[in-house]
Amino acid sequence: MTWRGKGHVSACLDAVAAQTRPHRLLVVDNASDDGTAAVLAAHPAKPAVLRLPANTGYAGALAAADRNDAVDTEFTAWLNDDTEPAPDWLATLEDALDRHEHAAAAGSRMVGLDGAVLSAGVGLTADGHGVDLTDVVADADLADGVAPVFGFCGGAVLLRTAALRRAGGVPARFFCYYEDTDTAWRLRLANHTIVSVPDARVTHRHGASSQPGSRRFHLWNERNRLAMLVRCAPAAVAAREVTRFAAITALLPLRALTRPGGRSGDARGRPWNFRVRLRLRVLAELAASLPQLLRERKAVTDLAVVPRSAVWRAARSMNPPG
Template sequence: MVDNASDDGSLELAANHPSRPKTVRMSRNIGYAGALAAALSQVDTPFMAWLNDDTAPAADWLGRLEDALDADPRAAAASARLESMDGVPQSTGVRLTPRGYGADVTADVTDLPEVFGFCGGAALVRTSVLTDVGGVPAEFFCYYEDTDTAWRMRLAGWTVISVPEARVRHAHGASTGIGSRQFHLWNERNRLLTLFRCAPLTVAARELIAFTATTALLPLRRLTEPAPNLRFPLRLRVLGEVLARLPSTLLARTRISARSSIPRTEIWRHWAART
């Protein structure tokens, strides 16, 4: 268990649990992505499960995901069915939109076509593949670590499957708050960073220019109650963080290219055109 500098008694709860889990204590909160990256170095099993702390999985969810990966050696990850506490589908995987967003697939079906990526709220990945494609982008802190990882898996020639029989109840946004400033900051920033790391460079540049242009025009629109992701200070913060991280992001892009066997343009044309 990776403990992100908690102060709510989690360590004591773990210490008293009959399973006596090994605990790695962080000195500060490094986010979901950071904790996954820290945990990866400790994992010595063929599979690594990702599970949000605001979830309640069915007893057989993990077994169903493992069976699905055992049955499909081409698949690097399997995405569970996330649903609200009253059973409404939230995600059975991730699709890629024409603007490069990783959007949840919410189709309530039992025989879902192959999805672009997995939802990191509840999934199972092959540990060796995750390591080979560069691990988890710890610097993302939260959000898009799953879409970025799925991108890299596909660039390396792997697939991702959906396993809607593996059910997990999810109190979506319980930690960050849907619509909060941090929610939109991480989403918008990490989408752009993912594109510069994984997508065709023309797509990444186009989206950065579009984001910058929309931001520049916001003062002229004088919106009385702007949507959370259209607030000028927040978008300036996103741009500042993206530009500050661009050199290291482009370096990561070079490393990702060295591990890739499928062109970025092929992945983009196949998956972004599906939405």
């Protein structure tokens, strides 16, 4: 999936072309306007390209690929355009899924340009935030090469295509962020497991296609976390976290006024996710989409074979202490 990836998508395509396992390559171009289309057309890998008429975000691009008639393979890999997988990446993930027939997804070990681990899986915090796990390598069964995790980072993962579709596919409405954790929730509700494969290494130019820490980043993160909980989590957990988010939003101006020299409103220097206006927009967008989210929750319930409470307890037990 690419959007304005002219400066880095070639490196990703080079790395995919170097994979040791046969594969088909589909690039979803999110209406790039920076010359990306020309780069894709000229690349020697000659990828199939699905060009969308508008930028639908990472989630929208994944959903479009899943709906594409050309995707009829047993496995589907998701890969950010700012990643470079090692040559044996795909083979390592495929072999892991072949060994673990109950696993619907196999996640990668994503590292930065400095070699530091960025993500080797995703866990859930007590308030339902997805958190990148960086130490699951130490917990891996060295004889088997995998570690159990709640979820995966969607920037580099291999999924069973049929399991993904049976679980409802990708939530295109999320645009960007939490589409992977929402998908992990639904795969687990369908009684699948998810594994992390530390030997499947991917280098990630983190933030090349987005701006972590920006206003949009926090808007999408906060909105999509709550939407994911409404869709997938136990009702008590979803209600608690939506209520908590609203209560903190209401209290923020009061906290500012009680500080020396404090004032209400969006104080400069405060992180975006603790600025009242952004949080009010999150609540407004959540309220506007609530009827649709509740319909989607029912659809998730109809497909589930494992209680939400059981998945929530399992998720909490997988997280490292603290």
